[in-house]
Amino acid sequence: MTDPAPKGFEAHDHNSCVSAALAAADAACAARGLQFTPVRRRTLEILLESHEALGAYDVLARLNTEGLGSKPPVAYRALAFLVEQGFVHRIERLNAFVACAHPDQEHDPAFMICRGCGTVAEAQAVQGGLAVSAQTTGFQIEQTVIEAEGLCPTCQAPAA
Amino acid sequence: MTDPAPKGFEAHDHNSCVSAALAAADAACAARGLQFTPVRRRTLEILLESHEALGAYDVLARLNTEGLGSKPPVAYRALAFLVEQGFVHRIERLNAFVACAHPDQEHDPAFMICRGCGTVAEAQAVQGGLAVSAQTTGFQIEQTVIEAEGLCPTCQAPAA
DNA sequence: GGTTGATATGTTATACTATAACACTTCGTG
DNA sequence: CACGAAGTGTTATAGTATAACATATCAACC
Numbered sequence: 001m002t003d004p005a006p007k008g009f010e011a012h013d014h015n016s017c018v019s020a021a022l023a024a025a026d027a028a029c030a031a032r033g034l035q036f037t038p039v040r041r042r043t044l045e046i047l048l049e050s051h052e053a054l055g056a057y058d059v060l061a062r063l064n065t066e067g068l069g070s071k072p073p074v075a076y077r078a079l080a081f082l083v084e085q086g087f088v089h090r091i092e093r094l095n096a097f098v099a100c101a102h103p104d105q106e107h108d109p110a111f112m113i114c115r116g117c118g119t120v121a122e123a124q125a126v127q128g129g130l131a132v133s134a135q136t137t138g139f140q141i142e143q144t145v146i147e148a149e150g151l152c153p154t155c156q157a158p159a160a
Numbered sequence: 161m162t163d164p165a166p167k168g169f170e171a172h173d174h175n176s177c178v179s180a181a182l183a184a185a186d187a188a189c190a191a192r193g194l195q196f197t198p199v200r201r202r203t204l205e206i207l208l209e210s211h212e213a214l215g216a217y218d219v220l221a222r223l224n225t226e227g228l229g230s231k232p233p234v235a236y237r238a239l240a241f242l243v244e245q246g247f248v249h250r251i252e253r254l255n256a257f258v259a260c261a262h263p264d265q266e267h268d269p270a271f272m273i274c275r276g277c278g279t280v281a282e283a284q285a286v287q288g289g290l291a292v293s294a295q296t297t298g299f300q301i302e303q304t305v306i307e308a309e310g311l312c313p314t315c316q317a318p319a320a
Numbered sequence: 321g322g323t324t325g326a327t328a329t330g331t332t333a334t335a336c337t338a339t340a341a342c343a344c345t346t347c348g349t350g
Numbered sequence: 351c352a353c354g355a356a357g358t359g360t361t362a363t364a365g366t367a368t369a370a371c372a373t374a375t376c377a378a379c380c
Binding site for chain 2: 008009092093110112114115121123124125126130132133134137138139140141142143144145146147148149150151152153156
């Protein structure tokens with residue numbers, strides 16, 4: 001591994017961040033009676049290694065170099081499992097996936113996507129505009145997608 | 161045209177809704193010195209006719225039956241133009257497009273997507289969780305994607 | 321021990337979504 | 351009338367995703 005990537009937009013102890021997330025996923029699977037198989041584990045690990053969002057085919061390419069699967073369904077199935085279990089989030093805007101920053105808590109995630117460096121930071125959603133509109137129209141919300149695109153603090157500097 | 165589709169989730173005068181939106185687009189193009197060509201006009205009309213989100217290839221199929229273009233770039237270019245001008249919004253969750261419900265005002269749109277009937281209602285976004293997170297991290301928001309999936313009032317009934 | 325069923329992976333093929341690149345037309349302007 | 355800008359037509363291809371079926375593994379049960 002090279003330099004630790006930023007999480008959120010700040011430096012952090014990336015090694016412990018990765019191992020903590022893997023341990024949390026491991027424990028959650030055990031508690032739920034689910035299998036945390038090598039493909040699933042490695043897929044999560046690949047996403048944890050960078051805090052950028054990776055496309056399914058990027059993940060697949062890395063799995064492939066390690067002999068863990070070379071065909072799209074392998075990657076898509078592992079990603080679907082991880083998303084279902086809340087260890088990974090899908091970024092609709094990018095058709096990509098990113099490791100969850102808070103796998104231990106239930107949450108409606110929101111994301112800030114830097115168009116400069118590609119880093120994706122996870123925030124806690126607050127349901128802003130939608131909660132009100134949903135209530136007045138009687139719409140029953142089951143899932144939300146909240147994503148903002150823009151520039152992170154680091155990438156704002158060059159523009160100035 | 162058959163029954164008017166719901167806008168938001170309520171019945172409305174669909175004919176006037178369509179013609180008003182077309183007139184608004186026409187006026188906006190004139191004001192901005194842009195061409196509201198037959199392909200562009202008909203593409204917007206197709207989206208206005210239903211308040212469901214249509215995929216680019218659905219739009220293309222309908223353009224094709226009318227001799228207005230049969231190849232993907234035709235539809236994608238018209239849709240890109242309409243999105244740029246704010247007459248149409250892209251629904252990331254569905255890889256689909258929907259006519260704007262308020263083409264006259266600047267707005268950050270938010271959407272409620274019914275997984276029962278496919279209707280997409282547009283609401284005004286309020287930037288909920290993201291504004292706070294963005295400010296504390298220094299992230300500069302340029303665009304937001306806010307989409308909720310769930311059940312509209314009508315589609316909640318059968319489930320009960 | 322063998323059978324059965326559940327879960328996961330491997331593989332083929334294909335569907336769906338999107339854009340690059342280039343040719344042609346149209347039209348306004350100098 | 352030459353030129354350039356904008357739009358459309360077309361070919362080809364890139365990128366994203368899933369259906370369907372084959373194989374493997376393993377636990378539970380008889």
